[in-house]
Amino acid sequence: MGRPFVSRKAARFTESVIREMSRVCAQHGGINLAQGFPDFPAPAAMKEAAKRAIDADINQYAVTWGSPRLRAAIAARTSAYNRIATDAGANVTVCCGATESMIAALLAVLDPGDEVIVFEPFYENYGPDCILSGAVPRFVRLSPPEWSFDREELARAFGPKTRAIIINTPHNPTGKVFAREELEFIAGLCREHDALAITDEIYEYILYDGAEHVSIGALEGMSEHTVTISGLSKTWSATGWRVGWCVASEEITGAIRKTHDFLTVGAPAPLQEAAAEALAFDRAYFDGLAEDYRERRDLLASVLEETGFRVYLPGGSYYIMTDVGGLTDVDDVTFADQLVRDGGVATVPGSSFFHDPADGRTMIRFCFAKRRETLERAAEALRRRLG
Numbered sequence: 001m002g003r004p005f006v007s008r009k010a011a012r013f014t015e016s017v018i019r020e021m022s023r024v025c026a027q028h029g030g031i032n033l034a035q036g037f038p039d040f041p042a043p044a045a046m047k048e049a050a051k052r053a054i055d056a057d058i059n060q061y062a063v064t065w066g067s068p069r070l071r072a073a074i075a076a077r078t079s080a081y082n083r084i085a086t087d088a089g090a091n092v093t094v095c096c097g098a099t100e101s102m103i104a105a106l107l108a109v110l111d112p113g114d115e116v117i118v119f120e121p122f123y124e125n126y127g128p129d130c131i132l133s134g135a136v137p138r139f140v141r142l143s144p145p146e147w148s149f150d151r152e153e154l155a156r157a158f159g160p161k162t163r164a165i166i167i168n169t170p171h172n173p174t175g176k177v178f179a180r181e182e183l184e185f186i187a188g189l190c191r192e193h194d195a196l197a198i199t200d201e202i203y204e205y206i207l208y209d210g211a212e213h214v215s216i217g218a219l220e221g222m223s224e225h226t227v228t229i230s231g232l233s234k235t236w237s238a239t240g241w242r243v244g245w246c247v248a249s250e251e252i253t254g255a256i257r258k259t260h261d262f263l264t265v266g267a268p269a270p271l272q273e274a275a276a277e278a279l280a281f282d283r284a285y286f287d288g289l290a291e292d293y294r295e296r297r298d299l300l301a302s303v304l305e306e307t308g309f310r311v312y313l314p315g316g317s318y319y320i321m322t323d324v325g326g327l328t329d330v331d332d333v334t335f336a337d338q339l340v341r342d343g344g345v346a347t348v349p350g351s352s353f354f355h356d357p358a359d360g361r362t363m364i365r366f367c368f369a370k371r372r373e374t375l376e377r378a379a380e381a382l383r384r385r386l387g
């Protein structure tokens with residue numbers, strides 16, 4: 001038999017469990033609380049801007065690293081909100097979503113064998129991202145109920161091969177919002193070990209109960225040590241538009257731009273123009289978004305508690321991580337499968353957020369980026385199945 005046609009890299013990861021759950025949900029006509037996308041419209045003003053851009057024939061490649069107008073809007077927003085001094089010409093790369101931003105950044109800064117620290121549980125893309133970029137992930141545990149990390153464990157994970165640490169705040173799947181002191185501690189380790197912080201801040205405006213979003217790139221001495229990633233998908237409810245961005249030093253930006261160019265050339269040109277308008281929305285838009293999500297969070301959390309889930313209330317993002325140890329003896333994958341087939345509610349088994357599936361065996365993640373009616377239908381289904 002000849003050599004397999006599948007590369008060793010591709011053989012090392014599986015298809016996304018989250019997207020698989022969405023498919024099973026569609027087959028059963030269920031309510032999808034699995035994948036993180038809203039079932040309500042994107043902002044009307046942003047959609048109108050996209051239509052105008054297409055009518056104005058902005059239909060060809062944009063500048064590969066992002067249309068000047070969008071980069072200017074990103075630079076203004078990142079300077080003001082994230083408190084990172086950002087120059088549109090030197091520091092910004094627009095990519096096809098935060099997803100491409102992350103892999104472009106990793107490919108731009110890592111060499112095979114470099115170690116990357118990843119907090120666990122983690123957003124499932126980071127595992128394959130490390131494999132694709134030839135890096136070796138080192139996992140550091142976030143422990144419930146606060147999803148805090150052990151500072152000594154983190155310090156021990158840093159070593160001579162450490163090139164970067166991936167941070168995600170607010171965090172998927174736990175909803176943890178990293179506190180300033182935690183980020184100061186991480187920043188200290190990055191400076192000491194000359195490592196980069198690659199930080200995925202896609203949920204940066206979805207915050208509850210007075211939580212403060214802190215960007216590690218704004219901390220002292222970190223501007224040269226950080227790649228800050230965000231995008232349109234979550235804050236502007238447009239996961240299908242595929243517009244995201246990286247902010248980094250001029251040197252790193254040069255490497256990310258080249259990598260991005262050869263991965264995808266560029267993000268959709270007319271949607272970049274619309275994104276530029278959306279980034280300039282006023283404060284009321286962002287406050288309203290967070291308040292709407294808080295209501296949805298509280299609705300879902302109370303139903304989950306009522307039906308026997310142990311709820312870890314998120315401080316940010318639009319997920320609720322739960323523990324089902326008190327509800328069932330079966331593992332998370334079996335439980336999630338039963339819940340979608342018999343109960344009609346799709347969720348994500350906790351094991352998809354851990355490198356050792358046993359560690360997520362009693363966890364189930366719910367997404368509440370849904371209309372109130374959808375959440376109420378899910379509540380009824382959960383009460384019928386478990387109540």
Ligand SMILES: Cc1ncc(COP(=O)(O)O)c(C=O)c1O
Nearest residue numbers: 036097098099123172231233244
């Ligand atoms: C932490 C995190 N990063 C990135 C993404 C994907 O972002 P994008 O749609 O911009 O690629 C998601 C989507 O669920 C996410 O949860």
